[in-house]
Amino acid sequence: MAYLQVNEITKRFGGIVAVDKVSFEVNKGEIVSIIGPNGAGKTTVFNMLTGVYTIDEGEIVFDGKPIHNQKPQDIVKVGISRTFQNIRLFYDLRVVENVLVGTHINTNYNFFDSVFRTPRFRKEEDDKVYNAIRILQSIGLDNRRDDYAQNLPYGDQRKLEIARAIATGAKVLLLDEPAAGMNPQESAELLQFIRSLKVQGYTVIMIEHDMSVVMNISDRIYVIDHGKPIAKGIPSEIANNERVIEAYLGGVNINA
Amino acid sequence: MNDIKQKKNFNIILYLEQFIDRFKLPLAVSSAVLLLIFPHLLTNQYILTIVVKVGIYIILALGLNILTGYVGLVSLGHAGFVAIGAYTASLLATRLGLGFFLSMLCGMICAGIAGILLGLPTLRLSGTYLSIVTLGFGEIIKTIAMNWDSVTNGTLGVKNIPSPSIFGLKLTIANGGFYYLMLVMLLIVTLFCYVTYKSRTGRAFLAIKTDEMAGIMMGINVTYYKVLAFVLSACICASAGALYASLIGYIDPNTFTFDVSTMILSIVILGGMGTIRGMFIGSIILITFPELSRSLMDYRFVVYGLILVLMMRFRPQGLLGWKSQMPYKLSKSITRKLEQARSDKQENLSQ
Secondary structure (H helix, E strand, C coil): CCCEEEEEEEEEECCEEEEEEEEEEECCCCEEEEECCCCCCHHHHHHHHCCCCCCCEEEEEECCEECCCCCHHHHHHHCEEECCCCCCCCCCCEHHHHHHHHHHHHCCCCHHHHHHCCHHHHHHHHHHHHHHHHHHHHHCCHHHCCCEHHHCCHHHHHHHHHHHHHHCCCCEEEEECCCCCCCHHHHHHHHHHHHHHHHCCCEEEEECCCHHHHHHHCCEEEEEECCEEEEEECHHHHHCCHHHHHHHHCCCCCCC | CHHHHHHHHHHHHHHHHHHHHHCHHHHHHHHHHHHHHHHHHCCCHHHHHHHHHHHHHHHHHHHHHHHHHHCCCCCCCHHHHHHHHHHHHHHHHHHCCCCHHHHHHHHHHHHHHHHHHHHCCCCCCCHHHHHHHHHHHHHHHHHHHHHCHHHHCHHHCECCCCCCEECCEECCCCCCHHHHHHHHHHHHHHHHHHHHHCCHHHHHHHHHHHCHHHHHHCCCCHHHHHHHHHHHHHHHHHHHHHHHHHHHCCECHHHHCHHHHHHHHHHHHHHCCCCCHHHHHHHHHHHHHHHHCHHHHHHHHHHHHHHHHHHHHHCCCCCCCCCCCCCCCCCHHHHHHHHHHHHHHHHHHHC
């Protein structure tokens, strides 16, 4: 069984079936992309994976354990973390503090430790701050450590979101349109960065519209349209798949 | 133009912060000395009473600040928590003869429980909806105090609340003891707010305030932290309530009107939400202003309102509501570790 196994999950909002029996599997250390036209239900899939939405049918199995319909906190604890389509940073906090919020789940000192500044508090807080700085260094944001998140340029904000997700100790990162709004140079940098994540052993699931990113980096691609899975395969297969081209371009065959 | 202005502001704050940072020790010592000898410089008890009242309102504002400034939940009913603290403490002191500190503690516990009871059902509410519910809460507490005659003595109120005493020494305004009691409590509450703010609890509070959804996705238990904020806030306000009751020696339901709630909220907003320094300047201005402007008579509330309106227009973040421009403070062990890592890396490169 794969590392993350999604079996025929379905989500209905009233009469509308937003996601209809979507299945996919992700192996450890893979980069898997989910693509599809706007409104296909990609973000809904992410919301189901992270526990924001309950699923109506199907199951999600991570590392041998079912995780569907659990609370978001529990899913983060298991090791799945995400970024958002519209950047959702803690803008009033500094860059390093944003990453520290990510370490929240792995911090074990309790309220009284923090009030009385016990050795346990100091040690753990130091560890976390050091860890946060190392993450920022690896992502190339260390020079902006003291800035407030709202003052970062767009590309750096995206990076910070990923840094924050890494800080939760996640093994699987769900990136929701990481390259959205980036210029070609920024998305090329992002490409490099996601590759380096793979080298470091992270598993990445990505929703993305920028085909230069998707085709270059993905080990496998799943395509959804109107909530239904329509294709899966390696990038070269997907690029020539007629149903995919139809979904994106409306039935015009550009293969010829 | 706007850019230049902002840049200038930025520098002033940075200079100020650097100045304070450099002269930390002398500034702390001189202000401590000043605060300690303050009652001996005065012959006027009236001024000392006002100073103590300012201190009590700073504690109240620090309490509300945890809920409103950190977590972003606006409460219009904090007079309710003050009332619970004040009533519990003074009833225990007058009827059972409990000491001040014990009865204050009981008041804080009662208010904490009330905080849970108010916090849990309102978890899903925010903004104006929450404000309306808390407004109702304040009124309910007042109405209970008014109508539960057998316990609270109804509209007649609780009389002859004893002054706090330590080892048989009565702490009153006249001997200055009450002032020192207020000072100690203020110090404890301020430190408490500071250490809470600078910990994962504080970060979780701020995360919930800026983006609850993102906070949940970082694994923050929003229910726990919202209720915790309600409880901490209620406890702090209750302790100030108990202090207030023993200062005046008499409380009735009309001591804890909606005006008190709005006053606390005004202090928080005027001083700068989410800051500790702001609570000090806010209460100093808002509590002393009515006293200083007695010559304006009835017009003083017009001026008072005008100040608040102008402030909202020109400085919505509050008088001292800036964000620190100093670098994030790292502990020594981290700096050492980082330097170690850097030199290791350089060695590797040179090899």
